[in-house]
Structure formats: structure tokens, C-alpha cells
Amino acid sequence: MNISPEVSLNDLSSGLRELLPPLTEHEAITESARCLMCYDAPCTHACPTHIDIPKFIKKIHTGNLRGSARAILESNLLGATCARVCPVQELCEGACVLGSEHKPIAIGRLQRHAMDHAYSRKLEFFRSAPSTGKTIAIVGAGPAGLSCAGELAKLGHSVTLFEKRDLAGGLSTYGIISLREPVEVALIEVAMIQKLGVRLETGKDAGTNPTVAELTHDFDSLFLSVGLGNTPQLGIPGEEYILDGLQYIEGSKLHPSRLRVGSNVIVIGAGNTAIDCATIARRMGAERVTMIYRRTENEMTAYPHEYDFVKREGVAFWFLAQPIKVHHKNGKVTALECVRIELGDPDATGRPAPHPVPDSNMLLPADQIVKAIGQHRPSIALLLNLRTEKDFINVNDNFETSSPGIFAGGDCIRARGSASTVMAVQDGKLAARAIHQRLVNHG
Amino acid sequence: MADLSINFAGIRSPNPFWLASAPPTNSGAQIHRAFEAGWGGAVWKTIGAPVLNVSNRYGAWHFGNQKMLAINNVELISDRPIETNLREIKEVKRAWPDRAVIVSAMVESKPQAWHDIIKRIQDSGADGIELNYGCPHGMSERGMGAAVGQVPEYCEQITRWVMDVAKIPVIVKLTPNISDIVMPARAAVAAGANALSLINTLNSIIGVDLDTLEITPNIGGRGGHGGYAGPAVKPIALNMLAALGRDSMIRDSGLPISAMGGISTWRDAAEFLLLGARSLQVCTAVMHYGFRIIEDLCDGLSNWMDEKGFATIPDVVARSLHHVSDFKDFDLSFRAVARIDQNKCIRCDLCYVACNDTAHQCIDLLDKDGKVIPPTAYDHRSNGKTAAVSTRPSVVVRELDCVGCRLCYNVCPVENCIQMVELPPAKPSITWDQLSKQQPAVTEDWQQMEHYRHKMGIRIH
Numbered sequence: 051m052n053i054s055p056e057v058s059l060n061d062l063s064s065g066l067r068e069l070l071p072p073l074t075e076h077e078a079i080t081e082s083a084r085c086l087m088c089y090d091a092p093c094t095h096a097c098p099t100h101i102d103i104p105k106f107i108k109k110i111h112t113g114n115l116r117g118s119a120r121a122i123l124e125s126n127l128l129g130a131t132c133a134r135v136c137p138v139q140e141l142c143e144g145a146c147v148l149g150s151e152h153k154p155i156a157i158g159r160l161q162r163h164a165m166d167h168a169y170s171r172k173l174e175f176f177r178s179a180p181s182t183g184k185t186i187a188i189v190g191a192g193p194a195g196l197s198c199a200g201e202l203a204k205l206g207h208s209v210t211l212f213e214k215r216d217l218a219g220g221l222s223t224y225g226i227i228s229l230r231e232p233v234e235v236a237l238i239e240v241a242m243i244q245k246l247g248v249r250l251e252t253g254k255d256a257g258t259n260p261t262v263a264e265l266t267h268d269f270d271s272l273f274l275s276v277g278l279g280n281t282p283q284l285g286i287p288g289e290e291y292i293l294d295g296l297q298y299i300e301g302s303k304l305h306p307s308r309l310r311v312g313s314n315v316i317v318i319g320a321g322n323t324a325i326d327c328a329t330i331a332r333r334m335g336a337e338r339v340t341m342i343y344r345r346t347e348n349e350m351t352a353y354p355h356e357y358d359f360v361k362r363e364g365v366a367f368w369f370l371a372q373p374i375k376v377h378h379k380n381g382k383v384t385a386l387e388c389v390r391i392e393l394g395d396p397d398a399t400g401r402p403a404p405h406p407v408p409d410s411n412m413l414l415p416a417d418q419i420v421k422a423i424g425q426h427r428p429s430i431a432l433l434l435n436l437r438t439e440k441d442f443i444n445v446n447d448n449f450e451t452s453s454p455g456i457f458a459g460g461d462c463i464r465a466r467g468s469a470s471t472v473m474a475v476q477d478g479k480l481a482a483r484a485i486h487q488r489l490v491n492h493g
Numbered sequence: 494m495a496d497l498s499i500n501f502a503g504i505r506s507p508n509p510f511w512l513a514s515a516p517p518t519n520s521g522a523q524i525h526r527a528f529e530a531g532w533g534g535a536v537w538k539t540i541g542a543p544v545l546n547v548s549n550r551y552g553a554w555h556f557g558n559q560k561m562l563a564i565n566n567v568e569l570i571s572d573r574p575i576e577t578n579l580r581e582i583k584e585v586k587r588a589w590p591d592r593a594v595i596v597s598a599m600v601e602s603k604p605q606a607w608h609d610i611i612k613r614i615q616d617s618g619a620d621g622i623e624l625n626y627g628c629p630h631g632m633s634e635r636g637m638g639a640a641v642g643q644v645p646e647y648c649e650q651i652t653r654w655v656m657d658v659a660k661i662p663v664i665v666k667l668t669p670n671i672s673d674i675v676m677p678a679r680a681a682v683a684a685g686a687n688a689l690s691l692i693n694t695l696n697s698i699i700g701v702d703l704d705t706l707e708i709t710p711n712i713g714g715r716g717g718h719g720g721y722a723g724p725a726v727k728p729i730a731l732n733m734l735a736a737l738g739r740d741s742m743i744r745d746s747g748l749p750i751s752a753m754g755g756i757s758t759w760r761d762a763a764e765f766l767l768l769g770a771r772s773l774q775v776c777t778a779v780m781h782y783g784f785r786i787i788e789d790l791c792d793g794l795s796n797w798m799d800e801k802g803f804a805t806i807p808d809v810v811a812r813s814l815h816h817v818s819d820f821k822d823f824d825l826s827f828r829a830v831a832r833i834d835q836n837k838c839i840r841c842d843l844c845y846v847a848c849n850d851t852a853h854q855c856i857d858l859l860d861k862d863g864k865v866i867p868p869t870a871y872d873h874r875s876n877g878k879t880a881a882v883s884t885r886p887s888v889v890v891r892e893l894d895c896v897g898c899r900l901c902y903n904v905c906p907v908e909n910c911i912q913m914v915e916l917p918p919a920k921p922s923i924t925w926d927q928l929s930k931q932q933p934a935v936t937e938d939w940q941q942m943e944h945y946r947h948k949m950g951i952r953i954h
Contacts, residue, residue: 090846092881093881095876096877096881141877142878144882145882150839
């Protein structure tokens with residue numbers, strides 16, 4: 051089992067090295083000086099974890115980088131990940147008062163500056179409170195689970211974090227393209243959470259091992275942060291030749307030398323994961339990358355800035371086309387057959403329903419096809435017999451599921467709106483508070 | 494196009510901008526280049542007593558993204574041989590007959606020493622002499638520079654020695670390191686000086702190194718007060734310039750004043766002219782950006798004068814001086830309130846926090862329905878730019894409670910967003926001076942004051 055990633059943070063030869071260079075000290079000082087230090091700042095409101103952004107930025111300017119990193123971590127234990135993967139254009143930077151006429155403050159990059167300072171010097175900020183004797187099991191060591199685990203450990207609870215994969219970190223480790231977040235960043239945060247006293251058990255598919263009975267019996271409370279499941283099937287002939295998008299990204303992150311990229315790649319889907327897949331293909335050598343989506347750019351779920359980014363990467367788009375068959379020869383993909391789509395009235399998702407146009411089949415040559423069309427809903431809800439909404443786990447305002455003492459957060463509860471790392475972190479934080487309250491109140 | 498030329502106590506120059514006596518005027522080669530760039534004159538770096546300099550002689554204060562908001566220095570007067578300086582002065586003057594070449598001088602406080610240096614400068618062909626009574630470091634420890642400028646009697650005595658032999662205009666340069674700038678200026682007038690200049694640098698320690706705990710800049714483990722200059726000192730210089738202009742003895746003497754202290758742009762220059770300067774000296778801005786800044790100093794000043802209809806520099810000089818007044822003569826019935834232009838407001842809320850924490854608590858945060866809400870009144874589960882921006886409260890001044898302190902106006906980062914709106918006076922005009930004469934009890938007794946306020950409808954929020 052090889053769990054040591056091959057792509058190094060500093061490996062400049064990799065086309066997937068972190069896209070934005072770290073700010074130099076001079077850049078950080080001048081950029082932080084531009085911050086107006088708004089009172090009750092809109093950036094802080096827009097941040098799902100409500101980091102006191104003017105506070106950490108001014109600390110950068112005064113050279114108090116330790117204080118800056120602490121200010122970030124107090125609201126968001128995964129500040130290093132969020133500094134890199136947050137869609138800041140939609141969040142803090144999108145709300146910056148300097149955005150209307152000038153350039154918004156580069157909040158994400160300043161946050162990364164402070165977090166890099168802290169982690170490169172191995173600074174530690176929090177010490178756990180005296181033990182409460184309470185035990186909590188957390189299922190899934192992605193951002194929500196790590197956040198919840200860290201917050202609970204700070205409060206003195208005994209936390210065991212079960213992760214079915216070999217590495218903790220969830221999508222930060224496996225599913226976010228290296229040029230946005232190198233795997234080391236995710237792993238250093240995992241190590242930080244462990245240092246707070248959290249016990250991490252990897253390779254443990256909770257629900258089976260430990261069993262549901264063990265989970266509910268051995269622990270005072272339970273937090274589910276299982277994320278989402280596999281990519282659904284398209285249900286078309288030849289689908290076995292299509293690569294899974296998340297596995298494609300994972301390969302590029304952890305084993306890039308084993309990643310095989312075609313020269314004429316088709317990516318099915320138009321969400322942020324699909325865009326990452328297309329980016330990997332382009333950067334790892336594909337001559338031609340085409341994204342296929344059955345609706346149009348108006349309906350696609352990718353963030354506008356990601357769409358702009360991938361177009362500049364030289365990725366082509368084919369809208370209003372739906373795959374119907376993979377053509378292959380001698381075990382190799384040769385083409386994707388698609389049918390033209392016409393958009394009709396809004397369907398259940400509120401978006402115009404795609405209707406195939408008869409006799410409009412076309413053959414798009416390709417030697418590799420990747421699909422990134424969303425993920426299945428989590429299945430653990432069934433095991434625990436929890437109430438669900440559209441197959442997502444249903445929780446109340448305190449992140450408590452229909453089963454008292456069992457809480458949930460992160461992508462697995464996000465039935466509405468878009469899911470993101472930073473929202474998962476906030477879920478974990480708020481759930482930790484609710485769990486703490488419950489354990490304190492119930493003695 | 495405005496005529497920028499000046500005649501300053503008989504010293505002529507094509508524009509009012511002279512390089513101040515300082516490192517930029519250390520050598521003939523530098524001044525040649527400065528004149529090529531367009532400078533109207535230069536005050537040669539002080540010549541006189543022998544000196545030795547040290548390294549790490551300039552410190553600087555940076556603020557925000559502004560480098561060198563101020564500079565301080567422990568550089569002494571010229572450390573080049575006096576013969577070299579005098580020879581180069583002669584060469585420069587010969588090459589640039591239309592430019593002002595003034596030589597700054599400082600020697601031991603002995604009549605003979607001063608007589609000698611004045612004669613030698615005159616022999617060089619220079620247009621004028623500036624007496625350096627201001628250097629605050631090093632030279633003052635040897636009884637020169639500020640040690641002279643801080644004692645009006647010494648100032649007068651030495652100026653008399655100089656005037657005994659001077660055949661070219663003599664400018665007395667004043668130190669700001671004194672409680673009342675008017676005193677040494679009067680002494681210079683009494684001694685028959687031809688002109689005044691101010692300000693020299695201020696005593697200062699630029700900072701302490703937080704790693705080594707040594708003084709910045711660090712001169713072999715030591716540091717000390719140095720002369721402070723640059724944009725940060727401009728308001729101090731303007732005040733001292735106005736103080737001279739408002740003194741009747743100095744004003745009646747008719748002595749022109751050459752002003753300096755943080756002049757960086759034509760705007761600064763215009764302000765100094767308006768408060769009575771007849772020539773302008775520049776140093777720190779040149780040390781930051783080089784001689785080339787003279788182009789916009791002249792161009793900007795000329796364009797502004799054209800816009801304002803000023804044909805010549807004397808048209809501008811002292812135009813604003815009569816607006817300078819004492820508190821006792823301010824109209825107590827004058828009233829202005831802050832008004833925030835909601836269309837320009839970017840909702841940084843800096844005015845709100847400034848007013849609420851440190852001023853008079855008269856700015857409210859209003860939600861969409863106009864209801865006053867506290868800060869951070871949003872649902873902490875909400876997020877995203879749309880939620881943050883669309884629920885952002887507006888900041889509105891409660892004008893009835895606003896005392897017009899102008900703090901919000903000063904902190905607002907948006908041009909013309911907050912205006913100080915003048916209100917028609919609700920009460921008859923009266924000054925403190927008039928009040929204390931007409932109703933002395935009101936100005937001496939709190940009970941009487943309360944009674945007066947009540948009667949006049951003055952409500953203190």
C-alpha cells in the first residue's frame with residue numbers, strides 16, 4: 051500500500067503544481083495594507099465560518115503572523131485548505147467593499163500566507179481542555195469530520211475519527227486538484243487535528259467495521275460526515291470504458307506517474323469536478339480536451355471563475371449533447387456517440403429539462419472519456435435508519451439527525467444549494483458545539 | 494501660462510523651487526543635474542567647520558504602503574573640503590547664471606570665523622547665503638546649528654556678525670525645535686537679516702529594532718536623535734510659517750520667507766505659498782524620487798495658477814494667511830453636520846465605528862426597513878457574498894445629534910462620500926473672546942455656562 055503521495059508541493063516540474071505562488075512578504079505587507087479594515091465586515095459575514103478577516107489581515111500587516119494564524123484557526127481549523135479551495139469570488143472576496151470599483155483584497159492568498167507561516171514553523175495554537183470523559187465517534191475524516199473532531203477535542207472530549215480510506219482529509223486529500231491544493235496541505239491539517247488528541251482510525255468503514263451497534267453502544271455521541279458516494283451510472287453501452295472523475299483526480303494527486311492521460315479526452319459533466327478533470331487532462335499532456343454537457347453554460351454548476359479558468363486552459367465545450375454510447379475497439383475507446391438536446395420546460399431541479407432530438411446522433415472521436423456527473427447519496431443513513439431528504443441525511447438546526455445523539459454535517463446533509471469545503475468546516479464546528487451542549491446537559 | 498519666476502530678497506530664480514541644503518546639494522555635479530532637470534535654485538549643503546560622518550545615517554518611517562512618510566538623519570554638514578565646495582560653487586554659478594545658488598554656512602560661534610566664511614562665499618559668486626541655525630544633531634553638540642537657533646540672543650548676535658560683512662542677501666534658517674518660532678525670527682529681523690527660511694528638521698528617534706532592541710538606524714550599537722523631515726512634518730511647517738506671517742513685527746519687516754518641510758507635490762507647494770512663502774525648498778521628496786519631480790512641481794503649480802487666475806507667484810503668496818485665526822475668534826454659532834451619500838457609500842462602516850467608539854455616537858446602522866440595528870446583526874448561518882452584501886445595513890447620521898466633529902469625514906475612504914454640510918446658524922454669531930468680555934461669568938463658571946446653554950438652546954449630546 052503506497053500512501054506517500056508522489057507530487058511534492060515544491061515539484062516545479064509538475065504541470066499540476068499549485069497554481070498561485072505564495073505571496074512574498076512584500077506582497078503580503080502591501081496587500082494587507084490595502085485592507086480598509088471594515089467594521090462588522092461583509093467579508094466576515096460572507097465567510098461561512100465567519101473568520102474575522104480584517105483582524106487576521108491587519109495582523110499580517112503588523113507582522114503578527116502567529117496571531118493572524120490563530121485568528122483564522124479560531125473560526126476555521128482547516129484555514130490552510132480553505133485559503134486554497136474556497137470559491138472566494140463567491141464568498142469573502144466577492145463581498146469585499148473594494149470590489150465594486152477597485153480590486154478586492156486577495157483574502158484567500160493572505161490567509162494562505164498566515165497559515166503557511168504557522169505550518170512551516172510547526173506553530174501550535176490550541177491545547178485541549180481537561181478530559182470530560184465523553185466519547186464521540188466521527189465517521190468520515192473529510193473537512194466536516196476533521197473540523198468537528200478538532201473542536202470537540204479542544205473542549206476535552208475523547209474523539210475517534212473513522213475513515214474508510216487510507217488517508218484522512220476526504221476530498222482535500224483525494225478530490226481537489228493539486229494545482230488548487232497540494233495533498234501535503236490536507237495532510238498537515240490532519241496531523242494538526244491528531245495533535246489535539248483526536249484518535250484517527252483509517253481503513254475503517256464505519257457501519258461495517260465498527261458496526262452500527264458498536265458505534266452506538268461504545269460512544270456517547272456520533273457525528274456523520276461521510277460525504278457522498280460514487281459517481282452514478284450513465285447507463286449507456288460501453289460505460290465500463292469510462293473513467294471515474296474523482297478517481298482520475300485522485301490518481302493525478304497521489305500517483306501521477308501512473309496516471310494515463312489520453313491525447314483526445316472527453317469529460318462528461320460541467321461541474322467543478324469535471325473542470326478539474328479537464329484541467330488535469332490538458333496539463334498532463336492531452337492535445338484536445340472537450341467537455342460535454344447536456345444543458346448550456348447558463349445551467350452548468352461550475353463556478354463562473356472556474357469556467358473562465360478552464361477556457362483559458364484551452365478546453366473546448368460541447369453543450370446540448372448527451373452521451374448515448376461509447377465506441378471502442380480492441381479494448382480501447384475510439385469515440386463517444388452523443389445525441390443533440392433541446393431544452394424544454396423546467397424539470398424537478400428547476401432547470402430546463404433536456405429532450406433528445408431524434409436522429410441527431412453524432413460521433414465524437416476520443417481516446418479517453420472521463421465522467422464527473424455528481425455523486426451518489428450516502429448510504430449510511432439507511433444503516434442507521436435516519437430520516438433523509440432527497441437521499442441526503444436530514445438534520446435540524448443543531449445538525450442533529452432524526453436519531454437523538456447522532457449528528458451529521460458536510461456534503462451528506464446538503465440537500466439544497468451548493469456544497470463546499472468551507473461549509474463542511476462550519477457544519478463540523480457548529481455540530482461540535484451542539485454535541486458539546488448535549489453531552490454537558492445530559493451529564 | 495503663469496509666470497513662476499521669483500525675486501526673493503534680490504535672489505532671482507525662474508521658478509520658486511529650490512533644493513534645500515541637504516544631501517541632494519552635496520556637490521556641483523548633483524546641482525548641475527538638478528538644474529538640467531529644471532530646478533530654479535539650490536541651497537548648497539552647509540559648508541563650514543570640519544566634520545566626519547558615520548554610516549547608517551538615514552532612518553525612515555514607513556506607514557501603510559507609504560515608504561518614507563518621514564526620514565531622519567544624523568548626517569552632518571558637508572564633509573568635503575571647503576575649497577572643493579567653493580570651487581564647484583563658482584563653476585555651477587558660472588554655468589547657470591539664471592538659477593539661484595545659495596550657500597548654507599555654519600561655523601564656530603566666533604566673529605572671525607563667520608566673517609571669513611561669508612567673504613569666501615561671496616567671492617565664489619553665489620547669489621545668497623543661508624545661515625544654518627537649525628541642524629539638530631551633532632553640530633549642536635559643538636555649539637552650532639540648533640544650539641544657536643534655540644537661543645534668540647545667539648541668533649541675533651551671529652546674524653549681526655554676518656551682516657557686518659555681507660554684501661549678498663542673507664537668509665536666516667530657523668529651527669523648529671523651539672517653543673515659539675517667532676522669537677528667533679524676530680531676533681533675525683532685529684539683526685538686519687534679509688530673509689528667513691524654515692523649517693529645519695525636528696529632533697526625532699525613528700524607532701527601536703524589536704529584534705536587537707537597538708535604536709534604528711543602528712550606528713555600531715548606538716543611535717540617537719536625528720533630524721526629522723518629509724511629508725509627516727508638513728503640517729508643523731505650515732503652522733510655523735503662518736505664525737511668522739501673523740506676527741506684526743516680522744510682517745512689517747517685509748522679510749520674505751523661504752519655506753520647506755515635507756513639500757512633495759505642487760499641491761503642498763501651493764499651500765506653502767498661500768500661507769506666505771515666497772520661495773520653496775524641497776529635500777525628502779527628491780531623496781525619494783530624484784530630481785525629476787521638479788517637472789510636475791512646476792507643471793502642476795502652473796496649471797493650478799492658470800485655473801485660479803493667478804498670473805504670478807506674488808499673486809498667490811499669503812492669500813490664505815488672513816484665514817488663519819485663534820480659537821477665541823472662531824464663530825461659536827458656526828454649525829456643520831456630516832451627511833453620508835448613500836450612493837457613494839461602500840459600507841465599510843469605518844465612520845460608524847469611529848463615531849460610535851470615539852466620537853459622539855450619532856451614526857446609526859439601518860436595515861432595509863429603516864430600523865436601527867446593532868452591528869453583526871446577521872444570522873451566523875448565513876454566508877456568501879449575496880447574503881453579506883444584500884443585508885448590509887446603511888450608515889446614516891442622526892443630524893440632530895451630530896456635533897459636526899468631522900471624524901467620520903476624515904476616516905471615510907471614499908472621495909466625497911461624506912460631506913460636512915454647513916447649516917444656517919441657529920444663533921447669533923459670537924466668539925469666545927466676545928462672550929468672555931460680554932458675559933465673563935459664563936466663561937468662568939459651569940453653572941452659568943449651563944444656564945447660558947439652556948437659554949441659547951445649545952444641547953450637548
